Amino acid sequence: MSRVLFLDMAEGDVVARCLTEKVGVSAIERLPNGGTRLVCMSRDGAATMNHKLKKHLIAGNVVRAAYRPASPLW
16 A cells, blocks of 8 residues: 555645654655645555544545756756
8 A cells, every 4th residue: 555645635634644643754745737746654654544533534636736856056
């Protein structure tokens, strides 16, 4: 199972749920079309969040914003 989840929730709500479930967050980012990309610290944490937030999962392809510059900064 992947550690990545795409959720139809606000970023703050996702962080709050992770704190409630005691799941470590490796990375989190807003998606351009709405929603949040969550990367959990472990596969077990991702499985927990997948189970708890099943109704908020985004199905299908998800568009992400560019995370790093296209060209080097130096």
